[in-house]
Amino acid sequence: MTDSLLKVEIAGIKLKNPVIAASGTFGFGREYSEFIDLNKLGGISVKGLTLKPREGNKPPRIAETPAGILNSIGLQNPGVDAFIKDELPFLKQFDTAIIANIAGNTIEEYCELAEKLSDTDIDAFELNVSCPNVKEGCVAFGNTVEGISKITKQVKKYCKKPLIVKLTPNVTDIKEIAMAAEANGADAISLINTILGMAIDIHKRRPILANNFGGLSGPAVKPIAVRMTYEVASVVKIPVIGMGGITSGDDAIEFFLAGASAVMVGTWNFVNPYACIEIINQIKSYLTMYKYKSIYDIIGKIQLN
Amino acid sequence: MTDSLLKVEIAGIKLKNPVIAASGTFGFGREYSEFIDLNKLGGISVKGLTLKPREGNKPPRIAETPAGILNSIGLQNPGVDAFIKDELPFLKQFDTAIIANIAGNTIEEYCELAEKLSDTDIDAFELNVSCPNVKEGCVAFGNTVEGISKITKQVKKYCKKPLIVKLTPNVTDIKEIAMAAEANGADAISLINTILGMAIDIHKRRPILANNFGGLSGPAVKPIAVRMTYEVASVVKIPVIGMGGITSGDDAIEFFLAGASAVMVGTWNFVNPYACIEIINQIKSYLTMYKYKSIYDIIGKIQLN
Amino acid sequence: MQPVLFEKIVHNEELVPSIFKLVFKSEYIAQNAKPGQFVNIKCCEGINTILRRPISICDVDRDNNYVTIVYQKRGKGTEYLSRAREGDTLNVIGPLGRSFEMSDRYKNIAVVGGGIGIFPLLFLLKESKTMKKTAFIGFRNKENYVLIDEFERYANDLFISTDDGSFGYKGFITDLFENGIANEKFDIIYTCGPEAMMEKVVKASYQAGIPCQVSLEQRMGCGIGACLACVCRIKIISESEKENSNKSWHYKRVCKDGPVFWGHEWYEWGQA
Amino acid sequence: MQPVLFEKIVHNEELVPSIFKLVFKSEYIAQNAKPGQFVNIKCCEGINTILRRPISICDVDRDNNYVTIVYQKRGKGTEYLSRAREGDTLNVIGPLGRSFEMSDRYKNIAVVGGGIGIFPLLFLLKESKTMKKTAFIGFRNKENYVLIDEFERYANDLFISTDDGSFGYKGFITDLFENGIANEKFDIIYTCGPEAMMEKVVKASYQAGIPCQVSLEQRMGCGIGACLACVCRIKIISESEKENSNKSWHYKRVCKDGPVFWGHEWYEWGQA
Ligand SMILES: Cc1cc2nc3c(=O)[nH]c(=O)nc-3n(C[C@H](O)[C@H](O)[C@H](O)COP(=O)(O)OP(=O)(O)OC[C@H]3O[C@@H](n4cnc5c(N)ncnc54)[C@H](O)[C@@H]3O)c2cc1C
Ligand SMILES: Cc1cc2nc3c(=O)[nH]c(=O)nc-3n(C[C@H](O)[C@H](O)[C@H](O)COP(=O)(O)OP(=O)(O)OC[C@H]3O[C@@H](n4cnc5c(N)ncnc54)[C@H](O)[C@@H]3O)c2cc1C
Numbered sequence A, B: 001m002t003d004s005l006l007k008v009e010i011a012g013i014k015l016k017n018p019v020i021a022a023s024g025t026f027g028f029g030r031e032y033s034e035f036i037d038l039n040k041l042g043g044i045s046v047k048g049l050t051l052k053p054r055e056g057n058k059p060p061r062i063a064e065t066p067a068g069i070l071n072s073i074g075l076q077n078p079g080v081d082a083f084i085k086d087e088l089p090f091l092k093q094f095d096t097a098i099i100a101n102i103a104g105n106t107i108e109e110y111c112e113l114a115e116k117l118s119d120t121d122i123d124a125f126e127l128n129v130s131c132p133n134v135k136e137g138c139v140a141f142g143n144t145v146e147g148i149s150k151i152t153k154q155v156k157k158y159c160k161k162p163l164i165v166k167l168t169p170n171v172t173d174i175k176e177i178a179m180a181a182e183a184n185g186a187d188a189i190s191l192i193n194t195i196l197g198m199a200i201d202i203h204k205r206r207p208i209l210a211n212n213f214g215g216l217s218g219p220a221v222k223p224i225a226v227r228m229t230y231e232v233a234s235v236v237k238i239p240v241i242g243m244g245g246i247t248s249g250d251d252a253i254e255f256f257l258a259g260a261s262a263v264m265v266g267t268w269n270f271v272n273p274y275a276c277i278e279i280i281n282q283i284k285s286y287l288t289m290y291k292y293k294s295i296y297d298i299i300g301k302i303q304l305n
Numbered sequence C, D: 001m002q003p004v005l006f007e008k009i010v011h012n013e014e015l016v017p018s019i020f021k022l023v024f025k026s027e028y029i030a031q032n033a034k035p036g037q038f039v040n041i042k043c044c045e046g047i048n049t050i051l052r053r054p055i056s057i058c059d060v061d062r063d064n065n066y067v068t069i070v071y072q073k074r075g076k077g078t079e080y081l082s083r084a085r086e087g088d089t090l091n092v093i094g095p096l097g098r099s100f101e102m103s104d105r106y107k108n109i110a111v112v113g114g115g116i117g118i119f120p121l122l123f124l125l126k127e128s129k130t131m132k133k134t135a136f137i138g139f140r141n142k143e144n145y146v147l148i149d150e151f152e153r154y155a156n157d158l159f160i161s162t163d164d165g166s167f168g169y170k171g172f173i174t175d176l177f178e179n180g181i182a183n184e185k186f187d188i189i190y191t192c193g194p195e196a197m198m199e200k201v202v203k204a205s206y207q208a209g210i211p212c213q214v215s216l217e218q219r220m221g222c223g224i225g226a227c228l229a230c231v232c233r234i235k236i237i238s239e240s241e242k243e244n245s246n247k248s249w250h251y252k253r254v255c256k257d258g259p260v261f262w263g264h265e266w267y268e269w270g271q272a
């Protein structure tokens, strides 16, 4: 049952609604399929994939902070081949867009990932150049204009599907990074990934996370994410997917008004497995209450003071 | 009644305890003197001072976000002359360190401020090169190595009191900014100032703040602030004053372990006017509980995993 | 020293949908409160909401040390407050702010209030010792109207309007007030409510040459005057100040310099 | 589909200082729970704490659909939970995780628990249909010890230790257990508690050639297997898996693959 009110198109991918489960918080959909009907989602961005299987970081990998969480999973995943063989067929049973979030240590690895996945049934790529939890590569590509330009340009060559570039918020000027991604072939931008943080156990006098540092997500980051979404949407022409701290339809509407064409929901899935579904319904209520005919009627429609 | 347990020295200034009221949240002390005994504070960093009086930004100037607030005061203040004439004599009645937080549109203005204040009774300067709420100058000096180097070097020439440089968190690499400040004469570093954010009224479809953007502070930012405090303390030799989201002695201890020699408390004063006093007592209890002889026993004593 | 108080809630009741009356026991506030002042309440413990919420003092019982506030459930803070129960503790600071100017000179007073603006005016009517008190109070509709009995008790003349005419006069309360001011020589007018309403009241009072006080609202940080979050534009009136400034107005703090200001100080009537 | 449940709290009581017993009514959980599984609770509404807290199921009453958990007040989440009152709603997901392996093959079973680790073992003892059940439970001191009557009811043999000797044996419960295992041929050992304790239990069982299951703890994100936050190292045992990997262990999720694991899978006994 699709509903034209909520339909959006991002870089040529038609979504039945603009709510996508954020990478790393939704696994490969299996676990949440026991709680909700995945057919109802606009899309699913899968756990970050690497060329080879990765064990990830030592536990503990998560800490709670005021209105947020720090995570340092470190890209544990079964590797792209296992994904294609074991996980993608499961996901493709559902009528929802599948976004392959990819991460590597070198540009070559990203390219190889793009090549391998291009001939599968995925709907789009999400270039994760912003994961703060791995030592090599990754975030290093994402926080300079040169880095993002080079990797976007190279990887784009291997992508037969739309390329979404996911930005890190750990930068001085996110606008220039976004423009560099756009200029080098990105079909869409998603943001924000997590913000680097630290939490200390004052009794053990050690960081809570075994990895010492972790990425902050959840409600705490929302005002930063909304600001960055606004900044990026106001300088690029390609669609922007906003995320960071979304817990409700009202939160999502802030991102649409700021210029996002779709949103991703991460941390709040942990708190409420129904989060995505409830958010879809709440967005619908808002649009209906104000008699809008389409989600496009609010995208970027913020009026500055 | 001083207590050697809590005594610290920052850039030659002796503080009876390491808890300082953060700039902009404590005015010039008058209002809070009706709630607490200012003699009990380690210090007070006064509202950001400019050469000429400033009216600041349009209201509304504050918005609540998850576990945080956005503010866009825009440096409303009576100007440095009025401060010296009307406010400093009041503050100097109390036995607590007085830190003059200064902000300008040009380096010359900063220098002039430093010159004027050098011959007064203030105990130190805090160079505010990180206020996200004013259009001109200010933050622009704070987010590049060149900017921070130049302003620190110039202003330092006019300072007859210790110079604390306050850093903005809105940068890709805070370590290089801190090292540049140190290399150019900063006697101490304080951090973090607020993080640029935005909150949208989804019914009016406008930003809540008249200024559209504001600076995020409060508990939400704590993990980011602790991380940056750790990063900076691990690369500079000068003392670091940590702040961002401190609401309790436990929060403060995180900053000490991360390497801060003192802390500042901002937003939480609004919630609890007794905040600074309670935090001082809680730090004392912690030190006593673990039989530490001095706050120095925990400064920077985090053990990484 | 001004205390941060932890007081016992005696009563918390929904008067009409989404309007609540909360009574708490507080010797300090009851003995010190003046009409027009407010209290600043931490609506929940922890960080679910952090800033305190300013609410006007609506009534005090000095014999029993009861303080009454009436508030509308709007966002997160007031929603939490609405769930407080008898016996719970209220974390509150007050009384705060500048009160209405009440003087024996004012023999014939009028209050003009709309919506949630009526609550501080009730306290003023009760405290005022004069014998001629007229109240103009406006509501959206019959379902919204509250504290009518109390207004009847403390006002000698009471005029009520509703936007939809479901009770009293149909239309704006300012219509009734403009009528009133034409027929009656008030010594002072006090007004609190929506800005558009207060603007009309200030204009009409000004034209009639009657002093007028307004009570303003603004989003607050500290609530005690330290953070400069809650400002509004106020005309520079004193000659000495005019000389020192090239501006016709400056920002004043609603929490400390207000919430009550003189109508003619309220720059351009409304905040542009 | 697995539901997110909003259930009524029937009882919440402090048994001994900082240890609480909470009973809630839940048909779904009562009918589906198996020993060793846990529930994941949102301890307060809003954002004061956000992540759910995992707590083992301690008892179920399938006739009345009551579920009992026993928890220690430690940090913010359990502090909120401790203030829940009868009639309040509990936002809970469960039962979750892999349960203890219970089979008719195991005629003579033993449980070894310490501190808050004893609660899931009580449920196991109650559910187990065998006639020979031995329980070893250790406490810090007399003030900590709880649910002794229940353990006496469901175990045929009960051994208790306290660190300070204020009740029962003075010393570690593993001393009593090592003694027990020397005299008695158990078919299986189940253990839950501090890692150091479990390590000793696993070693002793291993040496005695008795299979042993451990119940692990880890900080969790989702609690349902999606986020990979809660992992622990587990030995690679199957030959086919060994071939495909050059490592001797891999990370497994405590919330989904556990919390119960075989002792010999638990990499190097303890998490290095
Ligand atoms: C001096 C003064 C007296 C007041 N007296 C009353 C009264 O007697 N009865 C009553 O019902 N209301 C009164 N208000 C308005 C009341 O403060 C707001 O309705 C309340 O703060 C809303 O909080 P919330 O958490 O429900 O809403 P939210 O929208 O969730 O609040 C978010 C933030 O915005 C602030 N805010 C939102 N609306 C207002 C507003 N209108 N004015 C100031 N800050 C606001 C809140 O304080 C909070 O910081 C008064 C306001 C002021 C300034
Ligand atoms: C499978 C499982 C079963 C458990 N069963 C019980 C039980 O029956 N009774 C009982 O008292 N406790 C049990 N625990 C421990 C319980 O989950 C923690 O004590 C609780 O989460 C602490 O929350 P807090 O908010 O009080 O502490 P805080 O320290 O404020 O919690 C902060 C964060 O750390 C996590 N955390 C802190 N300590 C632990 C811990 N030991 N294990 C896992 N996460 C932790 C919290 O869940 C939260 O996300 C169990 C843990 C697990 C993993």
Ligand SMILES: Cc1cc2nc3c(=O)[nH]c(=O)nc-3n(C[C@H](O)[C@H](O)[C@H](O)COP(=O)(O)O)c2cc1C
Residues within 6 Å of the ligand: A022, A023, A024, A025, A047, A048, A049, A071, A073, A075, A101, A128, A131, A166, A192, A193, A194, A216, A217, A218, A219, A221, A243, A244, A245, A246, A264, A265, A266, A267, A268, D221, D227, D229
């Ligand atoms: C546990 C966890 C794991 C994550 N893993 C990934 C990942 O593999 N790839 C990625 O691009 N982002 C990852 N993220 C970031 C999220 O996709 C999202 O950008 C971020 O959490 C902000 O959204 P939120 O506040 O709604 O959680 C992860 C986040 C969390 C909390």
Ligand SMILES: Cc1cc2nc3c(=O)[nH]c(=O)nc-3n(C[C@H](O)[C@H](O)[C@H](O)COP(=O)(O)O)c2cc1C
Residues within 6 Å of the ligand: B022, B023, B024, B025, B047, B048, B049, B071, B073, B075, B101, B128, B131, B166, B192, B193, B194, B216, B217, B218, B219, B221, B243, B244, B245, B246, B264, B265, B266, B267, B268, C221, C227, C229
């Ligand atoms: C209302 C407000 C006004 C502020 N004004 C200033 C200022 O004038 N100068 C300055 O250096 N920092 C200013 N700050 C930043 C604080 O000093 C502090 O760096 C920041 O709020 C983080 O600390 P907190 O989370 O404890 O509030 C202001 C903060 C707030 C909330």
Ligand code: FES
Residues within 6 Å of the ligand: C219, C220, C221, C222, C223, C224, C225, C226, C227, C228, C229, C230, C231, C253, C254, C255, C256
């Ligand atoms: S709210 Fe801080 S000055 Fe008024």
Ligand code: FES
Residues within 6 Å of the ligand: D219, D220, D221, D222, D223, D224, D225, D226, D227, D228, D229, D230, D231, D253, D254, D255, D256
């Ligand atoms: S907590 Fe998410 S996988 Fe276990």
